[in-house]
Amino acid sequence: MKEDYKIERVKERINYIEDVLASVAAGDIDARINSEVEDDLSGIEAAIDLLIDDLTDELKQRKKMQKEVEEKLAKIQEQQKTIFQQQSDLLELSSPVSKVWDNVLILPVIGTLDSQRTQIMMENLLEKIVETGCTISILDITGVPTVDTQVANHLLKTVTAARLLGTECIISGISPAIAQTIVHLGIDLSSINTKATLQDAMIYAMKQNQLSENVKLHSLFADSDENEE
Amino acid sequence: MLQLTTDSNWTELGKYIIKTEHDIVQVRQLIRVHAKEMNMGIIDQTRVTTAVSELLRNMYNYGGGGEVLVETGVVDDKNALIITCADEGSGIEDLDLAMSDGYTSGMGMGYGLPGAKRLVDRFEIKSEKNIGTTVRVMKWR
Structure with missing residues (x-):
């Protein structure tokens, strides 16, 4: 009976790990396993949490970079506008009679x-x-x-x-x-x-x-x- | 793009894309710089630049833009500046006609291709309908 209960317990925990991974995959980057027990499985759980942490950092960094790139792009587009404007101005100016x-x-x-x-x-x-x-x-x-x-x-x-x-x-x-x-x-x-x-x-x-x-x-x-x- | 035979001893100096009329001006200026770096005189610089300008214009007007490859190498025991212009346009149907003075399929004067040929030391052209046109010019140094 005790063995059965243990197996049930492990199954539950594995299911929970799966749930956490699924919610991370779905975009909830704050989801963690945070196991309270200390045994063979908790090492794996901690490792998974660590991996999720790393992933979260990467994601945040990427978002930050994406934002920067977008800002730069907007700036470049703005400059391009100015250049086009100046080009047409120059066209007018460049043929003095x-x-x-x-x-x-x-x-x-x-x-x-x-x-x-x-x-x-x-x-x-x-x-x-x-x-x-x-x-x-x-x-x-x-x-x-x-x-x-x-x-x-x-x-x-x-x-x-x-x-x-x-x-x-x-x-x-x-x-x-x-x-x-x-x-x-x-x-x-x-x-x-x-x-x-x-x-x-x-x-x-x-x-x-x-x-x-x-x-x-x-x-x-x-x-x-x-x-x- | 249609390929012309190349030689392994040639070294690439640059590769440029022609998409707008402004690219023509820019690449033309770079060709002048390459010619200068090869110690060509002002007359040869002007000749090769003008010849390339004709080719770039054709590429832009009729081929929808294309690629320019600038190389240097030894051809027939002479140092040469080699420029290859390739487009993926509709191709030239009658090469002999296109190479004759005064013939134009568009609004030009009809001196572009034959004029360019006279300005350089070697001129190769290959064109296939609906595949494109590749022109290579060489100027001895």
């Missing part, structure tokens, strides 16, 4: 020309051409490190659009390395007026100005001559 002389506009291009930027650049330039009535614009590409077919295509389109508005477009600042590369690529830029430096382009623009000035004076005198007769 300024009138530098009678009739002469300058558009310095620095960095890379992607389709979005070219679009903004072209819009700015065309608007300014209409606004100022300038007949010469200089596109300075000294600050463009790589001219591939897409960039060349964009430049060609910009020049063509400016020409449609009656403005002559000069491209300046083509480095020797870029000149060679363009030739090897097989791009034909001969339809565009190009100059090596911004200075050359300015001199050319002023000469053109002088010419048109002379033509104006000439027609003015021609008019007054007619009047005298």
Whole structure:
């Protein structure tokens, strides 16, 4: 009888261990066996409690780390937003068109020309051409490190659009390395007026100005001559 | 991705992913740095950078992005900078046509691939319909 009772007792305790393990598995990390008896089985029970402790610590640590990661992620997303914002601001800022002389506009291009930027650049330039009535614009590409077919295509389109508005477009600042590369690529830029430096382009623009000035004076005198007769 | 034959004596300098237009600019700048580190002159640097730029654009525009592998090694007794661009796009149907000047399937000028070929010392291309395109260019040093 005594043996039977002992076996019953052990069975109960094992069942209880199972219950505790089940509740831990279900997420109740505070569940423990906390055996009050001292015998062969209590060693196992204590060991299981220890394991649950370790697991709980791990879980807590993981939750903490997860929270940190989430916080960092939110921060990064916030920063990314700022970067996008600044990028679009930069796009606006990076295509300044300024009138530098009678009739002469300058558009310095620095960095890379992607389709979005070219679009903004072209819009700015065309608007300014209409606004100022300038007949010469200089596109300075000294600050463009790589001219591939897409960039060349964009430049060609910009020049063509400016020409449609009656403005002559000069491209300046083509480095020797870029000149060679363009030739090897097989791009034909001969339809565009190009100059090596911004200075050359300015001199050319002023000469053109002088010419048109002379033509104006000439027609003015021609008019007054007619009047005298 | 389509693989081209490689040599065991080549060492990898870098591997990059192209997903956005911004990646093109970044990888292009890195290629220039690699070329500079190999003591290439400014003209060769510009050539190889521009050639790679064409390939990256094709990858981005037609292949939906892809992978770039930069290596250095000895090819035909010459030190070479080796750049392999691979995408998993729809592939090029007629390679001869794609390699001819002035032909474009999109909005470009049609000088990308043939131009890139003229800018480098060796040019290999492999393309299969619906599997993708892999292009490898080499520049001697």
